[in-house]
Amino acid sequence: MDEVGFLQLQGVASRYGATQVLKDIDLSIEKGEFVALLGSSGCGKTTLLRLIAGFNSPSSGTVRVRSRDVAHLPPDKRGMALVFQSYALWPHMTVAQNIGYGLKLKGMPRAQIAEKVSAMQALLGLGGLEARKPAALSGGQRQRVALGRALAIDPEILLLDEPLSNLDARIRLTVRHELRALQKRLGITAIHVTHDREEAMVMADRIVILDAGRIAQEGTPEEVFNRPASSFVAAFMGAENVLTLDGTRDGETFAIAAGPANAATAVPVGGRPLVSGTVEARFRPEAARLYPDAQSVPDAAGIVFHGTVAAVSYPGGHWRHVVMLGLGENHSEILADADRSFAPGERVAVHVPADALFLFNT
Structure with a gap:
């Protein structure tokens, strides 16, 4: 301009x-x-x-x-x-x-x-x-x-x-x-x-x-x-899934620590002003992909969560799942899409590609 x-x-x-x-x-x-x-x-x-x-x-x-x-x-x-x-x-x-x-x-x-x-x-x-x-x-x-x-x-x-x-x-x-x-x-x-x-x-x-x-x-x-540019914008543009993670910045890489529902991983900083500490992670349901187990997740940059299907619906063109991560008072729920239906109660792995994972310091 x-x-x-x-x-x-x-x-x-x-x-x-x-x-x-x-x-x-x-x-x-x-x-x-x-x-x-x-x-x-x-x-x-x-x-x-x-x-x-x-x-x-x-x-x-x-x-x-x-x-x-x-x-x-x-x-x-x-x-x-x-x-x-x-x-x-x-x-x-x-x-x-x-x-x-x-x-x-x-x-x-x-x-x-x-x-x-x-x-x-x-x-x-x-x-x-x-x-x-x-x-x-x-x-x-x-x-x-x-x-x-x-x-x-x-x-x-x-x-x-x-x-x-x-x-x-x-x-x-x-x-x-x-x-x-x-x-x-x-x-x-x-x-x-x-x-x-x-x-x-x-x-x-x-x-x-x-x-x-x-x-x-x-x-x-x-x-x-x-x-x-911010968590607000990400949410407004459809990235309504939100989780709290911890990580450490190392140059142009952000190392995400293992948590109750995810293994340790590292993602590119991608020009974001991230510093080490607690981050808010946001992603869209259509960006996430469901797999029956961790072994079937493709070897690609990103993060993998482990959870249990709580509910499933068909809004058209795909199946939308409510996935519960963690147990007890510390559990959280996310939405994730798949080309097929996973049954309520089924254990699943949820992969979110690195370029679809938006991280913001809290």
Whole structure:
């Protein structure tokens, strides 16, 4: 990224009364980039989007577009358009009237509005629906109308506040790819708020993960998925299995000590800032592999746990097992996938490859 991006936030903070919602946000977004703001409810992602749009004012910091400070400008003077989660369509207006609403407010001649609306309907596959009102449209069609209204004013920056969350799962997958293809085709800069990890992964050029009002990590989907910077990011990106281990750093190797459920092993540090001592180990269920005994585990870098299958289910495409490690009060449970079902009560070995094992000092 260039030091100065097309859209730049520096030292941005936001308060609601005594509550600090955003803290020291520094973010640079390039022209034509698709950025996803990802995080759980209450992390500050929607507040950040509304602050960029101009509906909220920062308590400190600057917001610049093309190096011009826009923090003092109202929303309609920033060259941005916001698509709301609820779509916020006028129920008494037709599709054509909703799409052309922003153009009408700008005082554009009626003939030009009609031409622009027609082009937008064709672009979004809404041809023939111009006379319908929102109540007569499907969820996917209403989403396209809201998008058309935003794009009709030719914004430099498109802001999306979880616009797919009201769609059913099948339509959401289709609209996801349509929206991404449209953004690339138009070359528009897009900032998309979502709590859906997969949605961010398949749509964004870059993911910005927020935690308690701060940026926990930013990077490409591959970077944040495979190289999480913290235990929080690892958990949010699906590495929900968590165990406490002890180890010693020796150069670029981290030697994991034997424990109640694992043999001693060593894994590459892999650029992580690890020091000797107690570590939190995280990994994804799909990264783990089950074997009937330790002898059948492949000779590959990683760690092997020994446990007993407590439960098994079939979510589709694989079998998911709850495996109990250890006994008594010190036992813990992990999730691990396999191509076949292991019976409850069966003793198993669980192998986690080194590159799928995320270690963080506690």
